[in-house]
Amino acid sequence: MKKLNYTEEELVALLKNKDMVAYNVLYDNYSASLYGIITRIVPAEEIAQDILQDVFVKIWKSIDRYDKTKGRLYTWMLNIARNSSIDYARSKQSKLENKIQDIDNSVYEVNMQNSTAINTDVIGVKEEVIKLKDDYRVLIDLIYFKGFTQEETAKQLNIPLGTVKTRVRLAIIELRKTLK
Amino acid sequence: MNIQEYISSGIIESYLLGELSDKERAEVELMAEQHSEVKAELEAIEITLMNFAAKTPPLHIKQTILSKLDVNDAKVIALETKKTPSTFWLMAASVTLLIGSAIYNVILMNKVHTAEEQLVVLNSEKEKYAKDFENQSSSYGKMAEEMAIMMLPENKKIMLKGMEAAPTALAAVYWNQKTQDIYINVNSLPVPTADKQYQLWAIVDGKPVDAGVFDMVSDSASLQKMKAIAGAQAFAVTLEKKGGNPTPTMEAMYLLGNV
Numbered sequence: 001m002k003k004l005n006y007t008e009e010e011l012v013a014l015l016k017n018k019d020m021v022a023y024n025v026l027y028d029n030y031s032a033s034l035y036g037i038i039t040r041i042v043p044a045e046e047i048a049q050d051i052l053q054d055v056f057v058k059i060w061k062s063i064d065r066y067d068k069t070k071g072r073l074y075t076w077m078l079n080i081a082r083n084s085s086i087d088y089a090r091s092k093q094s095k096l097e098n099k100i101q102d103i104d105n106s107v108y109e110v111n112m113q114n115s116t117a118i119n120t121d122v123i124g125v126k127e128e129v130i131k132l133k134d135d136y137r138v139l140i141d142l143i144y145f146k147g148f149t150q151e152e153t154a155k156q157l158n159i160p161l162g163t164v165k166t167r168v169r170l171a172i173i174e175l176r177k178t179l180k
Numbered sequence: 181m182n183i184q185e186y187i188s189s190g191i192i193e194s195y196l197l198g199e200l201s202d203k204e205r206a207e208v209e210l211m212a213e214q215h216s217e218v219k220a221e222l223e224a225i226e227i228t229l230m231n232f233a234a235k236t237p238p239l240h241i242k243q244t245i246l247s248k249l250d251v252n253d254a255k256v257i258a259l260e261t262k263k264t265p266s267t268f269w270l271m272a273a274s275v276t277l278l279i280g281s282a283i284y285n286v287i288l289m290n291k292v293h294t295a296e297e298q299l300v301v302l303n304s305e306k307e308k309y310a311k312d313f314e315n316q317s318s319s320y321g322k323m324a325e326e327m328a329i330m331m332l333p334e335n336k337k338i339m340l341k342g343m344e345a346a347p348t349a350l351a352a353v354y355w356n357q358k359t360q361d362i363y364i365n366v367n368s369l370p371v372p373t374a375d376k377q378y379q380l381w382a383i384v385d386g387k388p389v390d391a392g393v394f395d396m397v398s399d400s401a402s403l404q405k406m407k408a409i410a411g412a413q414a415f416a417v418t419l420e421k422k423g424g425n426p427t428p429t430m431e432a433m434y435l436l437g438n439v
Contacts, residue, residue, distance in 0.1 A: 021275050023249075027242055036233035049241055056245045071205060074226055075198045144229065149199050165190035172193060172225055175232045 008073050015063045027056060030074065034081040040145040041085035051088060055081045082147045136171035139164060186211065187221050196226055246272075326403045330365075334358045338415055340435035345419075346370050349434050353380070353406075353415045360408040362391055364417075369434060371396055372419055378434065379424045382412035391415070393424040414438045 006014070006025060014022030034055060039048045058080055066076050132140065142148040142156060150168060154161040194200055195208040212219040329335065335354045342349035350367040364380055372378065380391040391406045417435035418428040 020272055021279065023246075024272060024276050025279070027245070030230070031242070032234040032236045033230040035237040036235040039235055040233060049237060052237055052241060053245050053248065057248050060249050069202070069206070069209075071198050071200075072196060072226060074230060075196055078229075079198060143197060144233070150194065150197070151199075165194070168193050168197075169188065169190045172228055176224065176228045179228060179231050 009068070012063070012066065012068060012073055015060075016066075018060075023060060026059070030077060031056070033074075034077060037078060037081050037145060038085045040141075041082065041089055047088065048085075051081075051084050055084050058084070079147070082145070086147065132171060132174060136167055136174065139167050140171055143168065183215050183217050187218060192218070192222050192225055196222070196229060322402075326365075329363060329403055330354055332356065336439070338437045338439055340415055340417060340437035342368075343433050343436055345432065345434050351417065351435050353437065354403065355412070355439070356408075360410045362406040362408060363403040364394055364406055365403050366394070366396065369396060369417075375422050376419050377422050377424060378417050379420045379428065380406050381416045381418065381428050382409040383414040383416065384409065384411050385413075388416065388428050390424065390426065393420070393422075412439055 006022070011022055011026060015026060031052065035048065035052050038051050038055070039045065042048045042051060055077075059077055066073065070076070138157065139153060142153045143150060148156065150164045151161055154164045157164075191200070191204070191208060195205060200208065208218075208222075212222050330337070334357045336357055338353045338355060340349075340351045340353060346369065349369045351369065352365045352367065354363040354365070356362070362380070362382070369378065377393040377395065379393045381388040382391050383389075389409055389412070391409055394404045394406065397404065415435075415437055416428065416433055418430070419432040419434055420429060
């Protein structure tokens with residue numbers, strides 16, 4: 001995937017001006033990343049694709065509400081993608097009357113489904129997270145895919161917040177090495 | 181807190197995960213503005229987060245999304261969109277292509293620039309190696325020449341051993357029996373003070389004959405050509421004033437060897 005070609009400020013300014021070229025660049029730069037998040041939470045590809053569409057339409061419509069002092073553009077879009085996916089997963093889950101799903105099981109369920117699914121329509125699938133140590137993988141799953149804060153993660157896993165922060169940093173360093 | 185500590189504190193990760201308060205967030209942004217290392221780290225982590233779980237969606241999704249947008253919102257190209265949608269897409273595509281190619285040009289330019297820099301470095305390295313090689317081959321040529329002198333069958337080798345002044349001193353004299361040429365090869369001698377020089381003497385019929393002064397040379401294999409003398413029975417080296425003396429200072433005898 002490409003790095004951003006506009007600076008973030010330029011891209012946001014153009015998007016707020018409803019600039020189509022900027023929107024194309026936005027899609028090209030971020031769709032794979034957001035789709036990756038969505039498919040982690042909602043593994044069914046067709047539904048994940050619908051959610052991706054909704055997410056990008058939502059971004060187009062509500063870009064005016066994006067405030068750069070509230071964080072990075074990517075963080076904002078990540079939240080939209082994650083919340084949309086989690087909302088879908090929850091509504092589906094409530095239909096199935098599975099009120100509370102055990103976190104540990106769901107983490108591995110998501111990974112298992114992703115790692116065994118072979119879909120020739122989809123290119124560039126990355127399974128880097130699979131290569132991480134279990135300690136790191138659980139954290140990344142909770143924080144990145146499930147949207148837990150580091151504090152909530154610490155409580156959930158019953159480990160100190162400092163440890164969570166250190167492991168998150170180490171996990172990202174590991175990933176950086178792998179992605180180089 | 182220094183920059184490295186700040187970077188490894190985990191605050192950048194928290195920032196990108198959207199977990200900071202307004203105040204903390206402003207602080208990270210200020211740090212990123214003021215310190216390029218912080219900014220670079222922030223961007224690197226963001227790209228890592230973006231990339232590690234990335235999965236490219238099917239190509240047709242983009243078209244579906246674009247067709248769902250309320251293009252009336254699009255201020256720039258909206259008018260043309262309404263009239264001829266296909267032209268709009270062509271334009272969008274060509275603009276994208278144009279931007280793509282512009283970006284590619286910049287990337288290529290950067291690459292050319294890097295390549296040029298590397299070329300300069302490589303050229304200077306090449307020159308350095310060429311020079312080294314020249315030095316090596318000239319010193320090799322000299323060594324080969326010296327080797328040839330040492331190996332001549334008519335050359336007699338006389339070992340000069342250290343006297344009391346320097347018991348570990350050692351040198352060899354090569355004495356050509358046909359031409360009477362004399363060469364000295366110093367193996368080990370104390371370095372003299374600047375106002376002194378070693379002088380070689382040939383002992384002919386019990387009397388010392390001046391064979392010339394010589395300097396200490398760093399290359400221990402170097403042969404120095406001395407004055408040609410016939411009929412020597414022994415050779416000796418004394419330390420004399422710079423330029424040498426007509427007669428040897430016997431107390432300052434450093435080396436002696438009989439033929």
